[in-house]
Amino acid sequence: MNQVHSMESGPGVSVQPHHEDAARTWNLGGSHYDNISFGVSDALAHAAQRLNPRPGQEILDVATGTGWTARNMARAGANVTGVDIASELLEAAETLSAHLRPAVRFRQADAERLPFDDGHFDGVISTFGVMFAADQAQAARELARVCRRGGRLSLAVWAPEGAVQEFFGVIGKHSGDPAPEPSPLAWGDPDHARALLGQDFELWFEPGVNHHYFDKVEDAWQWYARGFGPIRQVMKQLSESEQAAFKQDVDAYHGRYATEAGLHIEREYLLITGRRK
Template structure:
């Protein structure tokens, strides 16, 4: 009994830390300035139609939820970090999109079985620590024949490599937590969903990013706005040598992917139907 209580408390503490991490910096501005094309791409791949009941899991400030609503969907945007919703509500209102915002843990969604026609996530659910639990919840709340769509950074792509670069400087992950970029591997996603889905397709695509004139400006932008990067720097704040080392490694990583004007960030786009 004590082990069960300890496990529940550990999970609660982990989710509290995750919520706080994504509230750091200014993720909504990053989503709007750097990756605005990803949400519409996912919505198009999911073939969201007028009248569809749509759930956006780990929606952030609505990068996919708002385009889904504009496509005619009745959209619920859920996220562990409701601090991101204020910007989402303003952007939805400005766009004339009706979106329902609800705090929710991707690993324990507060929705009924088979409630949604479309369940999607745009570089969101990949950051929930227990992948199988999240996949199980996505399948559970999707109706039979409903569409599932996921867009995730690949391990080999730029953002996946950024996380690999930061890993030695980050706190040790809790037991059972899995690396987010695993969702960017087709075989991993197929294993998570198993025979509960059909018509699964997975394509590797790239996002063309022209936001950053230099590798150093990319690094500094993410240090200021991106919660996971801010959290890693806070972890080593008392060690100037490690801070300088990470500064150099992130700039070097960007330089290797930088052609002088832009970078290409690889992601995996997955669509499937619930069996």
Template structure:
């Protein structure tokens, strides 16, 4: 029987996963979600904004372009540095820091808006991460989160990963954040309203095979999982990724066009 790992042990393993591959390339996929999320939250110029698990900074950049005072945090140093370079390229003044979504280095009630796009869903301790999002938002402030759904493409991809390389014992499925029921449970009565909408983002690749190879090379969860497999296991894993992409494909010209579903949650702090 395998002993369940502590959240700190799971977090250490997850940080290694997200530091593997090259998430900077995968992050292209989530660019459209940033504008969707900040618009869903009805962001206002001049607001104090925090982007949690910022990755390469999509939401932070989107908020700064709307003339907000923005801070972005992530626990992967290379991603924080990439976000800083992107902000510098656009001459945007954003405070990017290395920090943990489960232990935000900010006082209570510090921000008007607290965002996370495809970020906090991958924390080890889901409740603690949700608690932190609410804690640092001011009363009447807004928490807005975008997460892949369990039934959508990435939800199915993560299930495929788990079949080939089991997650750490005790790890929570990240796509819990992609259901309205779980979000109501995580945020609880600390928010006065909670609205959810489901959206999709179209993703395009030259072929299903190209998608599989691109994700095996660059996406942390698939890259790390493949590294744990022997040659036969890697071939079977790649075949399953190709099959998943092929099943989702709505293109008829040999390329891959797939709609990836995510949940947008907007809640106001009580």
């Protein structure tokens, strides 16, 4: 009998106090955050294909957002669980994934304290997600803890320098918030990734470039102003004149990617794959 899935709750479902502000920020994108995932979908597919899930395997997608990567995992017939700290994104993931069989299970959970038994999953994936956990070492330990010996790992993380670093620099300039330390982009340094994961996983590294296209700068602004929580959060806290200055800087950033055909944004990332020791 087909059963419509629902977002799970219960003991162990929690957001670490130091992630509550982040959860509120990412929630601001709501269902429009799925367009943000669409814009990086070539990189998400790269990560999914490298994990190479099999029918019936138990797969965990950490920081699933609106469930794009979880759906990529379910495509192969795997039994998929997607977790995130942002409840609004999880609600959107439920709606967008309702057609899938086997059903994808979604639950609110924190990457630093995953509510699953040791070795429960055959594969663990996170696409531009776990890298934003505040305690990187703890998040890495949790990835290893819930992955069975011989299980697979696939992480797409942004490169420490380049397009995404510059984009977050524009946001940070106007938010007034101190830069997180260590930077989430540190995951894109293979030496840093080895320090976090190398004790528990045999690791491989594969650089990639995400390609995103818009007709014009205004289209890019509207795309991110609707669905990207960090931009929406900055806009909430700025005056009208400050908002205009922020938009001007974001537009200038995107304008650098103009071609004769329109904008072509290229974002460097690193794919980390591993096998649990």
